[in-house]
Every structure is written in C-alpha cells, then in structure tokens.
Amino acid sequence: MKLSITALALALSLSSSHAFTPPPTLSSLQSFTSNNRHETLISMNIPAPTASGGATPEEIQAAANNEPPPSSFFELQRASVRAAQAAINDGKTLLEVEFPPLPAQVLDMDDVSAYDVAKANVNLALDFARSFVSTDEIEGDVAVMLPDESECNIMLEDLKLEPKPYPGVILTSLRKGEEGDTRMFKPENLFIGLMGRGSGGTVKPIEGVGMYVIVVASAQELPDVEELYEQIKTPTTDGGKEPVIVFYNLKLDVLRGDLGAPAFPGKDFQDRFLSRVKPVYYLRTRQYSRSVSQPPFIINFQGCIFRSYPGHFQTLLDTGTGRYRKVVGNDLRPALGEFKEQLTDALREEGAIAKKEEEGALFGFLRTGYKTTTWWEDEREDASLEWRT
Incomplete structure (x- = not known):
C-alpha cells in the first residue's frame, strides 16, 4: 500500500x-x-x-x-x-x-x-x-x-x-x-x-x-x-x-x-x-561540488539564500552539523554565481579549500567559467533591477 x-x-x-x-x-x-x-x-x-511592542525600525x-x-x-x-x-x-x-x-x-x-x-x-x-x-x-x-x-x-x-x-x-x-x-x-x-x-x-x-x-x-x-x-x-x-x-x-x-x-x-x-x-x-537551497588537488579531492558543500522581510538577504553555509552559519548579509539579492562564490570564500577561510588551489588566473577561469549569471541577473541596458531589493 x-x-x-x-x-x-x-x-x-x-x-x-x-x-x-x-x-x-x-x-x-x-x-x-x-x-x-x-x-x-x-x-x-x-x-x-511595525507593531511589535514599540521596537524601533x-x-x-x-x-x-x-x-x-x-x-x-x-x-x-x-x-x-x-x-x-x-x-x-x-x-x-x-x-x-x-x-x-x-x-x-x-x-x-x-x-x-x-x-x-x-x-x-x-x-x-x-x-x-x-x-x-x-x-x-x-x-x-x-x-x-x-x-x-x-x-x-x-x-x-x-x-x-x-x-x-x-x-x-x-x-x-x-x-x-x-x-x-x-x-x-x-x-x-x-x-x-x-x-x-x-x-x-x-x-x-x-x-x-x-x-x-x-x-x-x-x-x-x-x-x-x-x-x-x-x-x-x-x-x-x-x-x-x-x-x-x-x-x-x-x-x-x-x-x-x-x-x-x-x-x-x-x-x-x-x-x-x-x-x-x-x-x-525566501529560502532557496543550492548544492555544489568542487574538485581539489589533495584528499578528499571532491568537496561537497551546500547553503541557502534566506530572506525574511524587512531583513536583508543572508548567505548561509551548511556547517554539516544540521545548522547554518551566516556568511554575509546582502542588501541586494546576490546572483547565483555570486552566492556560490560567497560560499566558496567561506570554505577557503575555514581551510576546507587551500588558497593555493586558487592561484593562477587561468585556473580560476576554468573553475568558474565565462558565464556565472543567468540572463535575467545581468545588468543589461534598460533592465530593471528591482528583483534584487
């Protein structure tokens, strides 16, 4: 059944x-x-x-x-x-x-x-x-x-x-x-x-x-x-x-x-x-994988973009313990490519990704690719960016 x-x-x-x-x-x-x-x-x-017990804005x-x-x-x-x-x-x-x-x-x-x-x-x-x-x-x-x-x-x-x-x-x-x-x-x-x-x-x-x-x-x-x-x-x-x-x-x-x-x-x-x-x-989760040149060779990580109005957009990293850690607060909603890079920077600071892995402009380009945004996230001519606020 x-x-x-x-x-x-x-x-x-x-x-x-x-x-x-x-x-x-x-x-x-x-x-x-x-x-x-x-x-x-x-x-x-x-x-x-706005009516919460006299709290200031x-x-x-x-x-x-x-x-x-x-x-x-x-x-x-x-x-x-x-x-x-x-x-x-x-x-x-x-x-x-x-x-x-x-x-x-x-x-x-x-x-x-x-x-x-x-x-x-x-x-x-x-x-x-x-x-x-x-x-x-x-x-x-x-x-x-x-x-x-x-x-x-x-x-x-x-x-x-x-x-x-x-x-x-x-x-x-x-x-x-x-x-x-x-x-x-x-x-x-x-x-x-x-x-x-x-x-x-x-x-x-x-x-x-x-x-x-x-x-x-x-x-x-x-x-x-x-x-x-x-x-x-x-x-x-x-x-x-x-x-x-x-x-x-x-x-x-x-x-x-x-x-x-x-x-x-x-x-x-x-x-x-x-x-x-x-x-x-807004609560959107994303999962990523990244290859490194030393064990464990593949790093799997995930995080989410979270916003509760009137708060800003939080980039949160899954710590692997069942909880999130706030990486950065964004007044403007980050594009998905920017969000991924914010998570990567947090892993780099924690030592999960060695800094030497990022050396070399060509190596970095091969990791991220030429395009890191979707078309509607681009700052196009005459485009409205209200979606980011």
Missing part, C-alpha cells in the same frame, strides 16, 4: 530533531498540516513587525537581518505570514513567498510526482490564506488561485474540499469559463496562451477579495497574473486598500529561465512585471 505524501512527511518529521537541517536532509521540517499545530496558527493573531531591521531559518513547518509558516504582513504594511502589493514545500527525503523519492508537490503547495497556501482572514492588512476574503478551472476542479475533488473550504478563503482559478461551459479542456485558451495574447478576457478580479495567492502556475500562465494585477492596481476612490497578489512557491527563478523561448512570454516580461515582485520570505 502506497503511503500518502502527507502521512510520510509527518512520519519523517516526527522521527527527527527540531534543529533545522537544510536540504537534502530537510526532514526536520515538521509537517505544518498536523492538527494540533494547524488550529494554533490559524487562531493566533501574529503582529506585524532599526531594532526590527537588525532582528530580521539575523533571523535564522525555521526549525519546523509551523515556524516557517508563521514567519512567512509575519514577513508578508510587514511588507503589506510598507505598501508592497506584489509579494513572493518561496520555500521547499516538503522534506527533501520525500521530494527525492521516485514515486513523488509534480502533482504530489502541487497538492502540498495548495494545502500550505490555504493555511497561509487563513492567516490573513479578518486582519488589518487585508480587506475582504483571500482567494487561492490555480491557473484554470480544470486544475481547480481536480484539486477540489482530490482534496475533498469545497470552493470555500474555510471562512473567508476561496479556492478558485485565474481563468474563468463562460457560464454553462463545463469543458475540462478548452483548446482556445491554450492557443491564446501560446500566442502570448493574454487570457482573452477570462481573467477577472473577484468582488470582495483583498488578497490573491497564486499557486502551481507555469511561465506560460504568468501573464494571466499580470492581467489580473492590471485590473486591480487602480487605487480605490473610497480609501480602501489595494488588493495584494502573492506568488506562492512558484519557483520564479526557474520560470524566468523559460522567458523568451518559443511559446513562452518574451524576456521583456521580466523587466516589465516579474522584477517588481518582492521576495518577502
């Missing part, structure tokens, strides 16, 4: 310690869907940093700059809500929340599909959405949105949920069909999307919704989010708050790499829209 992903994740988390262990050994992140903790987070009123900034990665999914979800609240209070309306949705032991299993990961993200997004119901930051309901109706209907059926699974939370889709159209697959929508001409009017804001949480969207479907944003960004005349859009575990860094390819949005989409999305809670 195949063990469900949720049950397996919970079993792994309960058998591990509470110390944060970075991927690929992320089993210490406890399943946020455990019932005893689920209701606790939903019922608690997590204050935004400098104290809040310093605390966020040194915030450690979470020790459980419960803490992760609570911290991501707090960071999003702080960003909304500062007037941000396009937010990114990014973290591993399941323990790495589960993600690495052969029988774990992309749909299993999608279900985990939907469950986490619903919990995230519930944390904003009836709060000062958001006016109205919170809508968790999948790309189209067919995906939404399948998810509702599979998770045994109603379109309004919780008070104030809606599970729905970006694209809406005409009333009476019950087709699961709509070829005209696919054609319009491939031509890069928007949704054909099928993307509409939902009345009474103050936050949209976007999940399981591909690069081809991101223009639908831009279309939604263009319709809701106009300031209200009654003094109400502008709705917020949250890009939830979409792996935007990966999706950006598809821009400009045939049947995908053009590269200008990055500068026009995606660069404006603020990573308010």
Whole structure:
C-alpha cells in the first residue's frame, strides 16, 4: 500500500530533531498540516513587525537581518505570514513567498510526482490564506488561485474540499469559463496562451477579495497574473486598500529561465512585471561540488539564500552539523554565481579549500567559467533591477 505524501512527511518529521537541517536532509521540517499545530496558527493573531511592542525600525531591521531559518513547518509558516504582513504594511502589493514545500527525503523519492508537490503547495497556501482572514492588512476574503478551472476542479475533488473550504478563503482559478461551459479542456485558451495574447478576457478580479495567492502556475500562465494585477492596481476612490497578489512557491527563478523561448512570454516580461515582485520570505537551497588537488579531492558543500522581510538577504553555509552559519548579509539579492562564490570564500577561510588551489588566473577561469549569471541577473541596458531589493 502506497503511503500518502502527507502521512510520510509527518512520519519523517516526527522521527527527527527540531534543529533545522537544510536540504537534502530537510526532514526536520515538521509537517505544518498536523492538527494540533494547524488550529494554533490559524487562531493566533501574529503582529506585524511595525507593531511589535514599540521596537524601533532599526531594532526590527537588525532582528530580521539575523533571523535564522525555521526549525519546523509551523515556524516557517508563521514567519512567512509575519514577513508578508510587514511588507503589506510598507505598501508592497506584489509579494513572493518561496520555500521547499516538503522534506527533501520525500521530494527525492521516485514515486513523488509534480502533482504530489502541487497538492502540498495548495494545502500550505490555504493555511497561509487563513492567516490573513479578518486582519488589518487585508480587506475582504483571500482567494487561492490555480491557473484554470480544470486544475481547480481536480484539486477540489482530490482534496475533498469545497470552493470555500474555510471562512473567508476561496479556492478558485485565474481563468474563468463562460457560464454553462463545463469543458475540462478548452483548446482556445491554450492557443491564446501560446500566442502570448493574454487570457482573452477570462481573467477577472473577484468582488470582495483583498488578497490573491497564486499557486502551481507555469511561465506560460504568468501573464494571466499580470492581467489580473492590471485590473486591480487602480487605487480605490473610497480609501480602501489595494488588493495584494502573492506568488506562492512558484519557483520564479526557474520560470524566468523559460522567458523568451518559443511559446513562452518574451524576456521583456521580466523587466516589465516579474522584477517588481518582492521576495518577502525566501529560502532557496543550492548544492555544489568542487574538485581539489589533495584528499578528499571532491568537496561537497551546500547553503541557502534566506530572506525574511524587512531583513536583508543572508548567505548561509551548511556547517554539516544540521545548522547554518551566516556568511554575509546582502542588501541586494546576490546572483547565483555570486552566492556560490560567497560560499566558496567561506570554505577557503575555514581551510576546507587551500588558497593555493586558487592561484593562477587561468585556473580560476576554468573553475568558474565565462558565464556565472543567468540572463535575467545581468545588468543589461534598460533592465530593471528591482528583483534584487
């Protein structure tokens, strides 16, 4: 009998310690869907940093700059809500929340599909959405949105949920069909999307919704989010708050790499829209290998870029003891090549990589290569660098 992903994740988390262990050994992140903790987070009123007991902005900034990665999914979800609240209070309306949705032991299993990961993200997004119901930051309901109706209907059926699974939370889709159209697959929508001409009017804001949480969207479907944003960004005349859009575990860094390819949005989409999305809670891990001329000849190391708004971007090195060590704090988000070099410098300082290994310009060039950034990380002419802040 195949063990469900949720049950397996919970079993792994309960058998591990509470110390944060970075991927690929992320089993210490406890399943946020455990019932005893689920209701606790939903019922608690997590204050935004700007209202934290009279703390000065400098104290809040310093605390966020040194915030450690979470020790459980419960803490992760609570911290991501707090960071999003702080960003909304500062007037941000396009937010990114990014973290591993399941323990790495589960993600690495052969029988774990992309749909299993999608279900985990939907469950986490619903919990995230519930944390904003009836709060000062958001006016109205919170809508968790999948790309189209067919995906939404399948998810509702599979998770045994109603379109309004919780008070104030809606599970729905970006694209809406005409009333009476019950087709699961709509070829005209696919054609319009491939031509890069928007949704054909099928993307509409939902009345009474103050936050949209976007999940399981591909690069081809991101223009639908831009279309939604263009319709809701106009300031209200009654003094109400502008709705917020949250890009939830979409792996935007990966999706950006598809821009400009045939049947995908053009590269200008990055500068026009995606660069404006603020990573308010961001935890991205990377693993590397490096050859050296003496034993052990191959050094495997890993680390992560971590940011909890309003803190800066922390480059963290996995110490091999189940914990991270902060290497440097970056006011601007480092490109992946810069991040790798920061980790390498830390290993060099610790003596894991001998300085003589770096001697010689040609040798260093062969190690790093000519290109150390992706196209959207380059300082191109007329390019927007808002994504780094």
